[in-house]
Amino acid sequence: MTSFEGRVEELRNVSIDCFENSNIYSTTFFLTHCHTDHMKGLRSYIFLKRLADETNVHLYCSEITAHILATENTFAEVVHKIRVLPVGVSTIVNIPSHTGPAEDITVTLIPTGHCPGAVMFLFEGEMGRILYSGDFRLCEGDVSRLRQLHYLDGTVKAIDKLYLDTTFLSRQYLQFPSRHSSISILCSHISSWLQEEPDNAIYIEMPANYGSEAVFIEVAKCLGMKVHVKDRAYNIYKNIAEIREAVTDDPCCTRIHACLPCGHKFLTGDKTTMLPCQGKLMKLRIIRLCAMSFTSKVYDGSLESAVLQSACKELFRICYSSHCSYRELEHFVQYLKPRQIEACVIPRNMEVADILQLLREISRGGNGYIDLPVLTVSSRKVTRNGVSTDVKTFFSSRHTEQQNTITSHNETNMKEASQCNMQNEEGYVDSEICRLIAEDLKPKIGDHDVDVRHRISQAFLETAAALNKPAVRKNC
Ligand SMILES: [Zn+2]
Ligand SMILES: [Zn+2]
Numbered sequence: 284m285t286s287f288e289g290r291v292e293e294l295r296n297v298s299i300d301c302f303e304n305s306n307i308y309s310t311t312f313f314l315t316h317c318h319t320d321h322m323k324g325l326r327s328y329i330f331l332k333r334l335a336d337e338t339n340v341h342l343y344c345s346e347i348t349a350h351i352l353a354t355e356n357t358f359a360e361v362v363h364k365i366r367v368l369p370v371g372v373s374t375i376v377n378i379p380s381h382t383g384p385a386e387d388i389t390v391t392l393i394p395t396g397h398c399p400g401a402v403m404f405l406f407e408g409e410m411g412r413i414l415y416s417g418d419f420r421l422c423e424g425d426v427s428r429l430r431q432l433h434y435l436d437g438t439v440k441a442i443d444k445l446y447l448d449t450t451f452l453s454r455q456y457l458q459f460p461s462r463h464s465s466i467s468i469l470c471s472h473i474s475s476w477l478q479e480e481p482d483n484a485i486y487i488e489m490p491a492n493y494g495s496e497a498v499f500i501e502v503a504k505c506l507g508m509k510v511h512v513k514d515r516a517y518n519i520y521k522n523i524a525e526i527r528e529a530v531t532d533d534p535c536c537t538r539i540h541a542c543l544p545c546g547h548k549f550l551t552g553d554k555t556t557m558l559p560c561q562g563k564l565m566k567l568r569i570i571r572l573c574a575m576s577f578t579s580k581v582y583d584g585s586l587e588s589a590v591l592q593s594a595c596k597e598l599f600r601i602c603y604s605s606h607c608s609y610r611e612l613e614h615f616v617q618y619l620k621p622r623q624i625e626a627c628v629i630p631r632n633m634e635v636a637d638i639l640q641l642l643r644e645i646s647r648g649g650n651g652y653i654d655l656p657v658l659t660v661s662s663r664k665v666t667r668n669g670v671s672t673d674v675k676t677f678f679s680s681r682h683t684e685q686q687n688t689i690t691s692h693n694e695t696n697m698k699e700a701s702q703c704n705m706q707n708e709e710g711y712v713d714s715e716i717c718r719l720i721a722e723d724l725k726p727k728i729g730d731h732d733v734d735v736r737h738r739i740s741q742a743f744l745e746t747a748a749a750l751n752k753p754a755v756r757k758n759c
């Protein structure tokens with residue numbers, strides 16, 4: 284779960300994978316992939332309005348990510364503002380500025396193997412070379428094959444700053460099986476269960492709504508049987524040639540299913556389980572693909588240790604990770620030797636100090652990477668009144684710049700918002716935050732960007748007004 288707040292300090296006017304709080308003020312947005320922790324604020328009224336209304340504001344992503352967004356009605360009004368960048372090829376992107384001339388930067392999308400359409404962004408320009416990894420799984424050796432990270436003569440490009448997916452930066456997760464191995468184990472499990480009896484069926488439980496499509500492709504190839512997926516997923520997959528052949532929206536033509544929302548609670552009978560798409564109790568084996576349960580104490584590198592049978596007999600867990608293990612992160616960092624690293628995920632039960640220590644360790648591991656990089660951690664913290672520290676930082680930095688009296692005014696409002704939250708007045712705080720931001724963005728004497736400030740400020744005010752309206756209670 285990323286804690287990255289959206290801003291890359293080296294790139295003004297750019298926000299990545301976060302579309303709320305002060306990010307709304309950016310002109311150029313990048314989305315690495317369609318997982319909810321990277322889409323915060325993307326569906327909000329305020330962001331969509333800004334994207335739709337501002338001529339120079341765009342959202343950049345890969346073609347598959349754009350396809351996924353286009354299947355949602357929410358994005359119908361902004362589809363024309365979503366710009367597809369080709370994977371593997373460098374593209375010059377113009378970054379408009381509120382206060383000065385626009386800036387050109389070179390952006391290269393690098394596939395991350397995390398889920399369909401997921402990419403890293405390599406930014407190159409006057410600010411240096413920045414690699415934003417997004418979520419990724421590259422096995423040892425994969426990075427040396429990424430030509431986008433090398434010069435023509437094969438030497439590694441010098442990375443000034445690496446924003447790193449540190450989901451499994453923990454000595455508890457030293458290694459994971461390659462996804463190829465995980466899928467082979469899965470296929471042999473499915474095959475033996477289906478052969479036992481003609482009525483046996485399989486349910487594959489995925490860690491997220493998207494991300495495990497490579498599994499469907501391999502399972503369909505190996506078993507000669509398509510995977511039943513939910514209609515919404517099918518509508519996306521039918522546009523992606525590689526996946527289309529592996530899935531079906533017809534529940535009756537297969538015994539392999541992955542057709543329920545994440546976290547579905549199965550009803551069980553005597554040795555049987557209810558599969559809603561069949562409308563009956565059946566002999567169903569559930570296979571959960573996950574990584575969290577496979578600490579180094581459980582998974583020792585052997586195939587047998589990559590499978591866990593649950594106390595509930597027909598639930599099996601198979602180790603499958605779409606993020607790098609500790610060793611893979613170590614290899615990646617030592618290969619690239621970036622000058623700075625920012626950890627973008629705070630793993631469960633870890634403090635910032637622990638992550639910094641582990642970053643230090645992976646930076647000076649076996650290959651003699653002695654010049655320690657500068658290390659930082661992104662931490663999206665939310666205060667009691669629901670105002671993210673990001674908003675506060677934005678306020679304070681702008682106030683320092685302008686040295687005006689609004690600081691104390693806003694601080695008073697923040698306190699009021701906080702008190703209202705304690706009184707549990709639902710909805711009030713959100714509208715108050717919008718009103719505060721609107722106030723802060725109002726054009727001031729000497730501003731060069733009066734028009735854009737005025738429009739954004741108005742949009743925040745409209746949102747504040749909409750949020751203040753009492754909800755209409757429907758009688759069911
Ligand atoms: Zn993530
Ligand atoms: Zn993800």
Ligand SMILES: [Zn+2]
Nearest residue numbers: 511540542560
């Ligand atoms: Zn089904």
